[in-house]
Amino acid sequence: MRKAGTEITLKRLAILGSTGSIGTSTLSIVEQFPERYGVATLAAGRNVDVAFEQAVRWRPRVVSLATEELASQLAARLKVAGVNGIEVVFGAAGTVACSTHPEVDFVVSAIVGVAGLEATHAAILAGKPIGLANKECMVAAGEILTAAACEHKVPILPIDSEHNAVHQCLRVGAHSEVKFIWLTASGGPFRRLPLEQFASITPEQALKHPTWVMGRRITIDSASMLNKGLEIIEACRLFDVSASQVRVTVHPQSTVHSLVEYVDGSILAQISVTDMRLPILYALAYPERPSSNLTFDLAALSHLDFEQPDFERFPCLRLAYEAAEKGGAHCIALNAADEVAVEAFLDRRILFTGIPRTIEAVLAATPEAHPDTIAGVLAADREARETARSVIAAAALRVHA
Amino acid sequence: MRKAGTEITLKRLAILGSTGSIGTSTLSIVEQFPERYGVATLAAGRNVDVAFEQAVRWRPRVVSLATEELASQLAARLKVAGVNGIEVVFGAAGTVACSTHPEVDFVVSAIVGVAGLEATHAAILAGKPIGLANKECMVAAGEILTAAACEHKVPILPIDSEHNAVHQCLRVGAHSEVKFIWLTASGGPFRRLPLEQFASITPEQALKHPTWVMGRRITIDSASMLNKGLEIIEACRLFDVSASQVRVTVHPQSTVHSLVEYVDGSILAQISVTDMRLPILYALAYPERPSSNLTFDLAALSHLDFEQPDFERFPCLRLAYEAAEKGGAHCIALNAADEVAVEAFLDRRILFTGIPRTIEAVLAATPEAHPDTIAGVLAADREARETARSVIAAAALRVHA
Numbered sequence: 190m191r192k193a194g195t196e197i198t199l200k201r202l203a204i205l206g207s208t209g210s211i212g213t214s215t216l217s218i219v220e221q222f223p224e225r226y227g228v229a230t231l232a233a234g235r236n237v238d239v240a241f242e243q244a245v246r247w248r249p250r251v252v253s254l255a256t257e258e259l260a261s262q263l264a265a266r267l268k269v270a271g272v273n274g275i276e277v278v279f280g281a282a283g284t285v286a287c288s289t290h291p292e293v294d295f296v297v298s299a300i301v302g303v304a305g306l307e308a309t310h311a312a313i314l315a316g317k318p319i320g321l322a323n324k325e326c327m328v329a330a331g332e333i334l335t336a337a338a339c340e341h342k343v344p345i346l347p348i349d350s351e352h353n354a355v356h357q358c359l360r361v362g363a364h365s366e367v368k369f370i371w372l373t374a375s376g377g378p379f380r381r382l383p384l385e386q387f388a389s390i391t392p393e394q395a396l397k398h399p400t401w402v403m404g405r406r407i408t409i410d411s412a413s414m415l416n417k418g419l420e421i422i423e424a425c426r427l428f429d430v431s432a433s434q435v436r437v438t439v440h441p442q443s444t445v446h447s448l449v450e451y452v453d454g455s456i457l458a459q460i461s462v463t464d465m466r467l468p469i470l471y472a473l474a475y476p477e478r479p480s481s482n483l484t485f486d487l488a489a490l491s492h493l494d495f496e497q498p499d500f501e502r503f504p505c506l507r508l509a510y511e512a513a514e515k516g517g518a519h520c521i522a523l524n525a526a527d528e529v530a531v532e533a534f535l536d537r538r539i540l541f542t543g544i545p546r547t548i549e550a551v552l553a554a555t556p557e558a559h560p561d562t563i564a565g566v567l568a569a570d571r572e573a574r575e576t577a578r579s580v581i582a583a584a585a586l587r588v589h590a
Numbered sequence: 591m592r593k594a595g596t597e598i599t600l601k602r603l604a605i606l607g608s609t610g611s612i613g614t615s616t617l618s619i620v621e622q623f624p625e626r627y628g629v630a631t632l633a634a635g636r637n638v639d640v641a642f643e644q645a646v647r648w649r650p651r652v653v654s655l656a657t658e659e660l661a662s663q664l665a666a667r668l669k670v671a672g673v674n675g676i677e678v679v680f681g682a683a684g685t686v687a688c689s690t691h692p693e694v695d696f697v698v699s700a701i702v703g704v705a706g707l708e709a710t711h712a713a714i715l716a717g718k719p720i721g722l723a724n725k726e727c728m729v730a731a732g733e734i735l736t737a738a739a740c741e742h743k744v745p746i747l748p749i750d751s752e753h754n755a756v757h758q759c760l761r762v763g764a765h766s767e768v769k770f771i772w773l774t775a776s777g778g779p780f781r782r783l784p785l786e787q788f789a790s791i792t793p794e795q796a797l798k799h800p801t802w803v804m805g806r807r808i809t810i811d812s813a814s815m816l817n818k819g820l821e822i823i824e825a826c827r828l829f830d831v832s833a834s835q836v837r838v839t840v841h842p843q844s845t846v847h848s849l850v851e852y853v854d855g856s857i858l859a860q861i862s863v864t865d866m867r868l869p870i871l872y873a874l875a876y877p878e879r880p881s882s883n884l885t886f887d888l889a890a891l892s893h894l895d896f897e898q899p900d901f902e903r904f905p906c907l908r909l910a911y912e913a914a915e916k917g918g919a920h921c922i923a924l925n926a927a928d929e930v931a932v933e934a935f936l937d938r939r940i941l942f943t944g945i946p947r948t949i950e951a952v953l954a955a956t957p958e959a960h961p962d963t964i965a966g967v968l969a970a971d972r973e974a975r976e977t978a979r980s981v982i983a984a985a986a987l988r989v990h991a
Binding site: 357358360361362363366369371436438445448450451452453454455456457458459460461462467470471474477478479480481482483484485487488490491492493494495496497 | 758759761762763764767770772837839846849851852853854855856857858859860861862863868871872875878879880881882883884885886888889891892893894895896897898
């Protein structure tokens with residue numbers, strides 16, 4: 190806790206995934222708390238327009254884009270605009286340069302998928318505290334990242350709303366006193382859809398999430414509940430608990446963000462608005478809580494509903510528990526196969542029900558292994574993607590045969 | 591947190607109010623955790639039979655009863671039963687002897703009303719940690735008790751389920767980061783009763799509480815919501831917040847025991863079974879959480895309802911906020927007037943609606959004062975009771991005139 194009269198130290202951020210939804214929310218927090226947060230580096234992907242605007246507005250030391258060509262475009266536009274002193278880099282090495290820059294005090298890791306993995310790992314090795322919005326990092330390389338974080342005494346603060354809620358609820362007891370972590374799930378748009386209609390779900394239907402506005406993959410993952418599956422694995426790694434200690438309760442209002450049940454019988458729950466700026470602010474400011482306008486109107490609360498998740502409608506949940514039990518390559522395969530399958534579903538190459546089928550086939554083909562390097566994780570990831578593509582191609586052949 | 595391999599130290603308890611509902615629940619915790627808790631002293635009231643059984647079972651050093659006559663009866667029965675070595679004492683001095691006995695490590699203060707005040711204060715001065723189930727102590731003498739606790743570095747752990755929940759939720763942030771404390775209220779049996787029927791409520795109806803089985807006064811206080819009013823004042827004193835920071839939300843299931851809203855927008859809630867053994871165990875074991883069988887079945891939870899309290903139906907809430915703002919003698923008067931009024935209601939001398947009317951009249955007749963000694967508090971308490979009795983007698987005269 191900061192003592193009265195103590196100066197607030199400016200935290201300079203690396204924002205990995207700056208043009209995405211978490212990235213822009215992070216920048217809106219920086220805007221709101223200019224005495225607390227500044228921007229040191231920004232890593233974006235292919236959105237040169239937004240990266241240009243952000244660079245002009247925030248004047249970071251370094252900006253990284255996906256390719257050399259995009260980086261050249263950005264550099265040229267900055268020159269035309271008369272903005273000097275910003276280094277423009279690119280690719281995986283560019284993202285690492287952003288995450289490890291000496292002026293960075295805190296890294297917001299929000300690149301979707303395993304693309305953010307190397308930069309997050311490098312940041313931990315460089316001793317930078319992490320705000321983690323990228324759940325795939327923890328799913329694919331959780332043991333490596335947490336071991337490195339432990340060795341380098343680097344805190345990893347979860348930005349996922351559920352894990353952020355768990356992090357808060359875990360402050361009222363000891364680790365050995367935790368009985369269950371209960372992740373809440375909105376249940377997605379198909380919570381009430383009859384099982385037999387799941388095969389005919391269209392990408393348009395699946396992209397409409399009832400409570401959160403998010404990226405495309407995470408929205409589809411919410412509809413299949415694979416997202417909750419990834420969160421189960423993430424919770425195991427972040428909080429050092431077994432898969433059997435992580436449970437899911439469906440809570441359509443997404444008001445209770447998660448709960449922790451202690452061995453004495455007390456359950457702590459965290460409630461707040463469904464706005465990612467709150468967990469971002471929590472992660473940035475921990476252990477402090479700055480005053481914000483992200484107020485939940487408790488006086489207007491009338492009811493909260495809960496129900497048990499349906500493992501028949503949502504086989505991805507079962508697959509995630511299976512992968513969590515096996516760990517290592519199976520968690521990598523779960524995430525990789527899902528990413529490939531979601532892409533295929535959005536391209537209308539497979540049905541919605543083809544997503545769990547693809548994952549199941551890839552998991553079955555995955556040998557038990559526990560890669561202990563980032564290179565090993567990425568190799569297992571590539572292999573699983575290859576297998577997923579074959580599985581999808583074979584299924585398509587069968588459909589057309 | 592206790593380290594692995596560390597011995598558990600036996601805590602020897604003074605249980606003030608041992609034959610009441612909190613007292614017997616405390617003894618059932620002692621029974622369940624014999625390696626953690628023992629009984630040093632027991633202070634009871636007029637129930638010689640139960641006090642005798644407890645003395646035989648727990649072999650305390652001292653037992654206190656309300657009067658010399660009752661104490662003699664108990665001593666004689668213990669002699670007949672061949673139970674030696676138990677000192678039997680009586681009255682206010684007897685209760686103090688129990689709470690300050692040198693072998694006492696922890697005092698459970700559970701005597702209803704201001705009768706427990708002197709013994710609780712004496713225990714604090716003797717450096718004994720307190721588990722406080724007696725809310726009247728905090729309402730009548732909160733400033734004195736908390737100042738003494740602060741001076742003697744004595745923790746006061748709340749056993750009231752709401753304040754216990756608040757204590758838990760307060761562990762996830764700093765005091766300066768607390769925006770509101772939200773006390774949940776079951777709303778009592780008359781939450782839906784039309785306003786015009788409140789005058790005809792009988793003692794039998796008011797004694798039926800929907801969720802908690804408790805003593806008679808607290809059950810009537812729940813029906814009038816004066817109980818919640820006392821808790822508002824108790825929260826102000828226990829947690830050093832202003833009355834405007836304490837809010838009430840009606841939650842008929844009594845599943846969420848209370849909530850704390852932080853300035854960043856996060857709200858923490860505590861959920862558990864409606865069983866007083868849980869807050870008792872929490873207070874006894876704090877900061878540890880021993881494993882218990884007091885499990886709340888979160889998987890079976892279907893919904894939680896919340897609504898705003900109705901200040902028209904429950905004028906006692908408004909009166910409590912008024913007393914909380916003025917503090918001192920007004921808080922003493924609120925509690926004293928209510929105790930007298932509830933007795934009169936149970937004796938059918940006044941109507942249910944006469945309870946808030948009596949309190950309002952007593953508050954109006956109370957001068958602003960802030961007694962700074964226990965004797966001053968007790969004098970103000972006696973004076974308010976006198977006034978309450980006059981108010982009730984005058985009302986009866988008017989009815990019969």
